[in-house]
Amino acid sequence: MTDATYTPQLAAGAKRSSAWSRGFAHFRYVMTSNPVTFIAFVLLAGMIVIALFGPMLVPHDPLATLADKALKPPSREHWFGTDQLGRDVFSRVIVATRLDLLISVSAVALSFFVGAAMGACAGYWGGWFDKLSGRLLDTIMAFPLFVLAMGIVAAAGNTIQNIVIATAIINLPFYARVARAEVSIRRNAGYVQAARLSGNSELRILIWKILPNTLPPMMVQLSLNMGWAILNAAGLSFIGLGVRPPTAEWGIMVAEGANYIVSGEWWLALFPGAALMLAVFTFNLLGDGLRDLVDPQRRT
Amino acid sequence: MSPQLTGHLHNPPLLAVHDLCVEFATRKGTVTAVRSVNLQVAKGETLGIVGESGSGKSVTSYAVMRILDRAGRIAAGKIEFGGMQLHDADEAMMSDLRGREISMIFQNPRAALNPIRPVGKQIEDVLIRHAQATHDQAKRKAIEALAKVRIRDPEARYHAYPFELSGGMCQRVVIAIALACKPQLLIADEPTTGLDVTTQRAVMELVRELTRSEGMSTLLITHDLGLAGEYCDRIIVMEKGGVVEQQDTAKLFAAPAHPYTRRLIRSTPHAARNIRDLLPEDLRLPPPPLLSVSDEPLLEVKDLVKEYAPPGGLLQRLRGRGGAKPFRAVDGISFSIARGESVGLVGESGCGKSTTSAMVMRLLDATSGSICFKGGELTAVPAGEFARSPLRRELQMVFQDPHESLNPRSTAAQSIADPLLRLEGMSDAAAIRDRVEALASQVGLPLELLDRLPHQLSGGQKARVGIARAIATRPELLILDEPTAALDVSVQAVVLNLLADLKAEFGMSYLFVSHDLEVVRLLCDRVIVMRAGRIVEEGPAARVLSEPQAEYTRELLAAIPRPAHLAGHAAATRAVNA
Numbered sequence: 001m002t003d004a005t006y007t008p009q010l011a012a013g014a015k016r017s018s019a020w021s022r023g024f025a026h027f028r029y030v031m032t033s034n035p036v037t038f039i040a041f042v043l044l045a046g047m048i049v050i051a052l053f054g055p056m057l058v059p060h061d062p063l064a065t066l067a068d069k070a071l072k073p074p075s076r077e078h079w080f081g082t083d084q085l086g087r088d089v090f091s092r093v094i095v096a097t098r099l100d101l102l103i104s105v106s107a108v109a110l111s112f113f114v115g116a117a118m119g120a121c122a123g124y125w126g127g128w129f130d131k132l133s134g135r136l137l138d139t140i141m142a143f144p145l146f147v148l149a150m151g152i153v154a155a156a157g158n159t160i161q162n163i164v165i166a167t168a169i170i171n172l173p174f175y176a177r178v179a180r181a182e183v184s185i186r187r188n189a190g191y192v193q194a195a196r197l198s199g200n201s202e203l204r205i206l207i208w209k210i211l212p213n214t215l216p217p218m219m220v221q222l223s224l225n226m227g228w229a230i231l232n233a234a235g236l237s238f239i240g241l242g243v244r245p246p247t248a249e250w251g252i253m254v255a256e257g258a259n260y261i262v263s264g265e266w267w268l269a270l271f272p273g274a275a276l277m278l279a280v281f282t283f284n285l286l287g288d289g290l291r292d293l294v295d296p297q298r299r300t
Numbered sequence: 301m302s303p304q305l306t307g308h309l310h311n312p313p314l315l316a317v318h319d320l321c322v323e324f325a326t327r328k329g330t331v332t333a334v335r336s337v338n339l340q341v342a343k344g345e346t347l348g349i350v351g352e353s354g355s356g357k358s359v360t361s362y363a364v365m366r367i368l369d370r371a372g373r374i375a376a377g378k379i380e381f382g383g384m385q386l387h388d389a390d391e392a393m394m395s396d397l398r399g400r401e402i403s404m405i406f407q408n409p410r411a412a413l414n415p416i417r418p419v420g421k422q423i424e425d426v427l428i429r430h431a432q433a434t435h436d437q438a439k440r441k442a443i444e445a446l447a448k449v450r451i452r453d454p455e456a457r458y459h460a461y462p463f464e465l466s467g468g469m470c471q472r473v474v475i476a477i478a479l480a481c482k483p484q485l486l487i488a489d490e491p492t493t494g495l496d497v498t499t500q501r502a503v504m505e506l507v508r509e510l511t512r513s514e515g516m517s518t519l520l521i522t523h524d525l526g527l528a529g530e531y532c533d534r535i536i537v538m539e540k541g542g543v544v545e546q547q548d549t550a551k552l553f554a555a556p557a558h559p560y561t562r563r564l565i566r567s568t569p570h571a572a573r574n575i576r577d578l579l580p581e582d583l584r585l586p587p588p589p590l591l592s593v594s595d596e597p598l599l600e601v602k603d604l605v606k607e608y609a610p611p612g613g614l615l616q617r618l619r620g621r622g623g624a625k626p627f628r629a630v631d632g633i634s635f636s637i638a639r640g641e642s643v644g645l646v647g648e649s650g651c652g653k654s655t656t657s658a659m660v661m662r663l664l665d666a667t668s669g670s671i672c673f674k675g676g677e678l679t680a681v682p683a684g685e686f687a688r689s690p691l692r693r694e695l696q697m698v699f700q701d702p703h704e705s706l707n708p709r710s711t712a713a714q715s716i717a718d719p720l721l722r723l724e725g726m727s728d729a730a731a732i733r734d735r736v737e738a739l740a741s742q743v744g745l746p747l748e749l750l751d752r753l754p755h756q757l758s759g760g761q762k763a764r765v766g767i768a769r770a771i772a773t774r775p776e777l778l779i780l781d782e783p784t785a786a787l788d789v790s791v792q793a794v795v796l797n798l799l800a801d802l803k804a805e806f807g808m809s810y811l812f813v814s815h816d817l818e819v820v821r822l823l824c825d826r827v828i829v830m831r832a833g834r835i836v837e838e839g840p841a842a843r844v845l846s847e848p849q850a851e852y853t854r855e856l857l858a859a860i861p862r863p864a865h866l867a868g869h870a871a872a873t874r875a876v877n878a
Contacts, residue, residue, distance in 0.1 A: 029327070033327075189704060190699045190700075190701055190704035190705030190706075191704065191705050191706055191707040191708075191710075193663055193697075193699065193705070194697075194699060194705050194706075194707075194715075194718075194766075194769065195707070195718065196663060196687060197661065197663070197692070197695075197696055197697055197719070197770075198718040198719035198722050198723065198769070199687045199688070199692050199693070199719060199722035199723040200687060200718070200722050201687055201688070202684070202687075209707055212709050213707070213708060213709060296708050296709050296753050296755070297708060297755050
C-alpha cells in the first residue's frame with residue numbers, strides 16, 4: 001500500500017470517529033500487535049473478576065473447619081485438597097485474591113501518587129526541595145527494603161493499613177526518581193516554553209503538560225512494582241507479620257503449608273504459591289502493554 | 301541509459317545500483333520507501349542525491365551500506381560495489397567492508413561519536429578493527445589522521461572527549477574516522493546540517509580536498525540544492541522514493557527537465573527576488589504586500605546583558621576563587637523595532653541570538669539592561685510571573701522545532717486553543733472551536749487535521765499549528781525563532797509567504813531570528829548581525845547583504861554555498877520575468 005491510497009481514508013475516518021472509539025481502536029491494536037500483552041490483559045481481567053466475585057463463587061466456606069477432612073489430597077470435591085484444619089484450599093486461594101490485590105494495588109497507588117508528586121516537584125523546581133527529598137529517598141534506599149518494611153510493620157502495629165503504608169514507603173524512591181528524571185528533561189522542552197507563552201501558570205504546566213508525558217516510563221515501573229508489592233505483602237505474612245490467621249492470604253497459606261511439605265502434603269503450599277506466582281507474572285507482563293496504551297506516539 | 305552517462309561506461313562504475321526497491325513493514329501495511337532507483341558512481345566522482353524529507357535519499361544510502369533497520373528490507377534490485385554483490389552479501393562481509401571500503405558520515409556528529417571515549421582512541425579502534433594498524437603504530441596513525449582533517453594540535457586533541465569539541469570539530473573527527481582506512485567510497489548523509497555556514501564551508505572544503513587527494517568517490521546526500529550544486533559533479537533528484545532527474549550539475553541548473561526539479565530550484569532562496577518567487581509559478585499570487593512601517597518604536601532594547609555564573613562548585617567558592625569571570629551570553633546590546641517592521645537577528649550558534657529572543661519574550665530574566673515595550677518596562681515583571689501579565693498576549697513566539705514545540709499529547713485544536721483559554725479567558729467550547737477553526741483556515745491548515753496528534757502531522761502542518769497558536773491572541777510582536785530551519789525548502793517557501801501575508805493582515809511586528817541570511821533578506825526590512833553576544837552590524841536588509849561593512853558579515857555571506865549555476869538561473873528567471 002502506498003502513501004497516497006490510505007491518506008484520504010484516514011482523514012475521513014478521523015473526522016467521524018470520536019475520542020472513545022479511537023481509544024478503543026488503539027486498545028485493540030495494542031492487544032492484537034503483541035500476543036503477550038493480550039495474555040497479560042486476559043489474566044488481569046480474570047484476576048479482577050475473581051477478586052470481585054470470588055467469595056460468591058467458591059464451593060466451600062474458606063474459614064469452615066472440618067476436623068475429619070484434614071489434610072486430604074486434591075479430589076473431585078476439594079480441587080486443591082484440604083489443609084490441616086480441613087479447610088478447602090481452593091476456596092481459600094480464590095478468596096485470598098481480593099485481599100492480596102487490595103493490599104498491593106493500594107500500596108502501589110499510594111507510592112505512585114506521592115512519589116510522582118515528590119519527584120515532579122523536585123525535578124521541576126529543583127533547589128532545596130530537590131536536595132531534601134533526594135537525601136530522604138537515599139536514606140530509604142540505604143536500608144534493605146524488606147527489612148525496612150518489617151521494621152515499620154513491627155513498630156507501627158500488625159494491621160493491613162500498616163502493611164500498605166510500609167509497602168508504599170519502600171516503593172516510594174523508584175517512582176520519585178523516575179518522575180524526577182522524566183520531568184527535569186522536559187522542564188524546558190519547546191512545548192513547555194510554548195505553554196508559558198500561552199499564559200499557563202507553572203503549576204498547571206507541571207500537572208497538565210509535563211506529567212502526562214512522563215506516564216509511559218512510569219507505567220512500566222508501576223506494573224513491575226505491582227508484582228513486587230504482592231510478593232512483599234505475602235512475604236510479610238509469611239514471616240508472621242501482617243495478615244493474621246485464619247484470614248485467607250497467599251503468604252500465610254504458603255507459610256503454614258511449608259510445614260507439611262516434608263510429610264508429603266504438598267498441595268497446601270503449592271497452590272497458593274502458584275497463585276502468587278501467576279499474579280506477579282501477570283503484572284510483569286503487563287508493563288510494555290500499559291506503556292504502549294498511554295503513549296500517544298503509538299497511535300497512528 | 302541516458303546519453304550523458306556513456307562516458308562512464310568505458311570503465312565500470314565503482315558503485316552501481318540497479319532497480320533498487322526498499323520496503324518497510326509498518327502498522328499500515330508495507331510501504332515502499334524507494335522504488336526502482338538506478339544510479340552509478342564512477343571512481344573519483346562526487347554524486348549528489350538531493351530531495352526533501354521522505355524522498356528516500358537516506359534510505360537508498362542505508363541500503364547500500366546494508367544498515368536498514370529491522371522493519372526495512374531490499375525488496376528488489378541489485379547493488380554492485382567494485383564487482384561485489386552487496387544486496388545479498390552476508391553480515392560478516394558487510395561489516396568487513398563498512399569503514400574499510402565504504403565509509404559513512406552522519407548528520408549529527410556528536411551522536412555518531414562514543415561520548416565516553418577519547419576521539420583518538422575511536423580512530424584507533426577503526427584502524428585496528430580493519431587491520432590497518434597494529435597496536436604499536438595505532439596512536440601515531442590516529443594523530444596523523446587528526447592532522448589530516450586539520451585539527452590544530454592533534455597530539456592534545458587525541459585525548460579530548462567529544463563533548464570538549466565544537467560541532468564542527470566533532471564532524472572533522474567523524475571524517476577522520478571515516479577516512480582512516482582510505483575507503484573507496486564515502487557516503488555523506490547531510491554532513492553539515494546543523495552546523496553554521498562558516499563551519500559548513502570548512503567541512504565541505506575539507507571533504508572535497510581529501511576525496512580529491514585520495515582519489516575517492518563521494519555520495520553526498522543533502523536537502524540543500526545550493527550545497528549539492530557547489531560540491532557535486534552530478535546530481536540525482538529524488539521525490540517520493542523515485543529518481544526524477546539525473547544530470548550533470550551545470551546542465552541540471554541550466555535546463556532542469558523535470559517539473560519537480562524546477563520547483564525545487566525555484567524554492568531555494570538564493571535566486572529569488574522576493575518571497576513570491578519561491579512559490580511554484582502556476583500559483584499566481586498577488587505580489588507581496590508592501591509594508592507600512594511607522595516611526596513609532598514598539599520595542600526598545602537598551603544595554604541588555606545576560607550573564608551565566610562561571611562553572612565551579614561550592615569548593616571553589618569556599619576557597620575564595622571568585623576570580624573566574626561570569627560568561628556573558630549577551631553583552632550589552634541595544635536595538636529597536638518599529639511598529640509593523642520585521643527585523644532579522646542573524647548570527648551563528650552561540651552568538652546569543654536565542655538568549656536575546658528568550659529575554660525579550662520574557663522566558664528568561666535579564667542580568668541588566670532594559671526592554672521597553674509600548675512605553676512600558678518589561679523587566680519590571682520577573683519572567684516567572686509574566687504569564688499573568690496583560691502584556692503576555694502581545695508578545696508571542698513561533699519556535700524553531702515545530703515538532704518539539706507541540707505537546708505530544710495534545711491535538712492540533714487543543715494546542716491552538718491553549719492561549720485562548722488562558723489569555724483570552726474563553727470558556728465556551730463552541731466559541732473556542734469556532735476561533736480555532738478560523739485560525740486554522742487563516743494559516744491554511746485543513747480543518748480535518750485539527751483532531752490529530754502532532755506525530756500524525758507533517759512538518760509543514762506542525763509549523764502551521766505553531767503559527768496559529770502564536771497568532772491566536774493577535775500579538776503585536778511576534779518572535780520567529782528559526783521557524784523554517786527544520787522544514788523542507790518547498791514547505792519553507794510556503795511558510796515564509798504565509799508569515800508575510802499574516803504580518804500584513806494583522807499589522808504585527810516580527811523579530812526574525814535566523815542563521816540563514818538568504819531567508820532574512822526575503823522577509824526582513826532591517827538586519828542585526830550578532831557575534832559573541834554583541835551586535836557587529838545593523839542596517840537595512842538590502843544594504844547589509846549587498847554591501848556588508850563588518851568583516852564578519854562578509855565572512856558569513858561568503859560562506860553560503862552559492863553555485864555559479866544558480867546565479868545564472870536567477871539571471872535567466874529575471875530576464876524571463878522582465
